[in-house]
Amino acid sequence: MEIVILGGSRQIGKLAADAIEQLIRRKPDAVLGLATGSSPLPVYDELAARHEQGLDFSRASAFALDEYVGLPAGHPESYREVNVHGPDGMAADVPAACEAYEQAIIAAGGVDLQLLGVGTDGHIGFNEPGSSFASRTRIKSLIEQTRRDNARFFDSLAEVPHHVITQGLATIMAARHVVLVATGAQKAQAVRDFVEGPVAAICPASVLQFHPHATVLLDEAAASALKLADFYRHTYENKPAWQGL
Numbered sequence: 001m002e003i004v005i006l007g008g009s010r011q012i013g014k015l016a017a018d019a020i021e022q023l024i025r026r027k028p029d030a031v032l033g034l035a036t037g038s039s040p041l042p043v044y045d046e047l048a049a050r051h052e053q054g055l056d057f058s059r060a061s062a063f064a065l066d067e068y069v070g071l072p073a074g075h076p077e078s079y080r081e082v083n084v085h086g087p088d089g090m091a092a093d094v095p096a097a098c099e100a101y102e103q104a105i106i107a108a109g110g111v112d113l114q115l116l117g118v119g120t121d122g123h124i125g126f127n128e129p130g131s132s133f134a135s136r137t138r139i140k141s142l143i144e145q146t147r148r149d150n151a152r153f154f155d156s157l158a159e160v161p162h163h164v165i166t167q168g169l170a171t172i173m174a175a176r177h178v179v180l181v182a183t184g185a186q187k188a189q190a191v192r193d194f195v196e197g198p199v200a201a202i203c204p205a206s207v208l209q210f211h212p213h214a215t216v217l218l219d220e221a222a223a224s225a226l227k228l229a230d231f232y233r234h235t236y237e238n239k240p241a242w243q244g245l
């Protein structure tokens with residue numbers, strides 16, 4: 001796991017966009033895994049700016065990490081509204097929709113680069129604490145802390161669904177490169193737990209310690225509880241230029 005501590009969201013957006021741009025130039029039909037939430041927004045802003053300057057995504061495809069169950073088509077908080085492949089949160093047969101989603105990812109050739117945020121409880125996608133490291137796309141119940149965290153996107157807490165469909169931890173681990181973005185002091189404990197704590201289902205993001213190519217981009221606030229922060233800074237500053245992310 002590579003930990004990169006940067007000055008702020010803008011630099012994080014640029015660095016993640018660099019990795020995506022290099023991928024798209026090397027492999028124009030690359031498969032991107034996209035996360036919702038506020039953390040990746042600077043990355044999307046930067047990619048939109050580069051697209052306006054000519055970066056071509058027309059042959060690329062994208063898969064969402066997760067979706068709420070029961071939000072009708074057209075609901076602004078339905079993750080499918082972001083116009084990428086997504087699990088069908090309105091499916092009558094949810095297990096069949098989950099299996100179809102796994103097959104669609106495989107048919108596309110697998111995810112080349114998966115962008116991730118992290119929840120304050122250490123979840124990735126919507127894999128809440130206790131999720132199996134072997135899990136694939138499936139229905140999950142949200143922990144109240146996550147419903148409260150996400151209530152800001154809805155008119156009230158009562159409107160946040162209790163159920164979601166999410167790629168599993170094993171689905172996420174199959175991505176060739178994982179780039180996790182976390183910003184703000186409210187993420188500091190989760191970051192410390194998954195980067196430096198034990199690998200354990202109580203902290204789902206800790207499974208990334210087993211990923212052969214995981215990059216974690218943090219601002220100073222999100223990195224503030226890390227024991228080895230100085231070592232990560234030193235390592236990144238002295239990294240050979242040819243290595244990239």
Ligand code: GLP
Nearest residue numbers: 035037038039117118119125126
């Ligand atoms: C939701 C999403 C996650 C995201 C998390 C953190 O629960 N399902 O994919 O990482 O929120 O969101 P934010 O980046 O807004 O803090």
